Amino acid sequence: MAMQDKAFKIIKSSGEKADFSISKLRSSLFRSGADELTVDRIVNVVRDELYQGISTKEIYNRAFSLLKKSKSIYASKYKLKSAIYELGPTGFPFEKFIGSLMEYSGYEVEVGSILQGKCVSHEVDVIAIKNGQHIVAECKFHSDKKTTCNVKVPLYINSRYQDIVSQYKNTAKCPNEGWVVTNTRFTTDAITYGKCVGLYLLSWDYPKDNGLKDRIDRLGLYPITVSTLLTNREKQFLLSRDIVLCRQLANDKFYLDHLGVSETRKTKILSEISKLCNSN
Known part of the structure; x- marks a missing residue:
């Protein structure tokens, strides 16, 4: 049986077992805005690294890592669901x-x-x-x-x-x-x-x-927590100042100065956020 045809059981976050679905992985990657060549390459890498009982979290982490290497905006959009969870813990x-x-x-x-x-x-x-x-x-x-x-x-x-x-x-x-x-x-x-x-x-x-x-x-209203360049401490600082959207930070850049972010990092962060805000 060819590797791509072999049925792999994965473990969902709920603890349930399910069949691995290449089509679901492809769909989630396309939602990040990644092009077909990038999606095909990542799917092939992830598929080759599958094993029985692999968790959805491991699959996600591998795909996220590969997207980040390809283009950070893809990774930011791909991590949207987990970024919403990062808005916690108070709600x-x-x-x-x-x-x-x-x-x-x-x-x-x-x-x-x-x-x-x-x-x-x-x-x-x-x-x-x-x-x-x-x-x-x-x-x-x-x-x-x-x-x-x-x-x-x-x-x-x-x-x-x-x-x-x-x-x-x-x-x-x-x-x-x-x-x-x-x-x-x-x-x-x-x-x-x-x-x-x-x-x-x-x-x-x-x-x-x-x-x-x-x-x-x-x-195009992404939470600040989707950023792949801001640290957790920086995200929490911004959330504490009611900066919850990337668009808000784009309008209130001075918060990055409060955080002591270097000019080089500041340029990269604002570039990432600008691309996210204008990606749609």
Whole structure:
């Protein structure tokens, strides 16, 4: 049996076993913007290094390393999913990130507001208003990749949303859309319940073709954590200053001076970020 035809079992982050899929690897590499020759070369290298029981993390790390050697912007876009996890552990940078995505999409946005419900007050992660849309969004950040958003999450959030709607009913301040946003995935029951009660659910890959990954790529609004040149300490400093998007750093370059970044590194970092912002 030829190497490319041999079935390899890989271990997913959840601990489940699955068949290795060359087509999935190719698709993820193409999403980074890499050209066909680069994708073919990386697929061939990764395939030749496969062994039974290899983890998806090892496959990802190898592909990422090869992309970085080829072109850093490819590597940055390829690591988008893990970069979202790097927004943790508190979850607040994730709320800021979602707020920024909405703001750059033309919404008037508030992050971390308190709204009085009919029964109790509620801390609302993101309020976004545009053209008659009045969104109240709750962000559920998980640092563990194995964690999913089960049906308890939209159940709880819907009860809070309904309490707020009851308070502002028949007024200009009444929200008309409740959202649940997560960096992981929703269970089938969570999606079914969300559809039933009219909650809008947004996750890494849901709704299909309009999930977080699709919106980020389409808008070119990448989190600062995708950078392959900034250190973890530098990323945390920027996040602590509410710089969550590459686009924000491009507009506020002086933060790199605060960090004591050399002119040479500064030029490279800003070049990487500029390419990301303009890659779409």
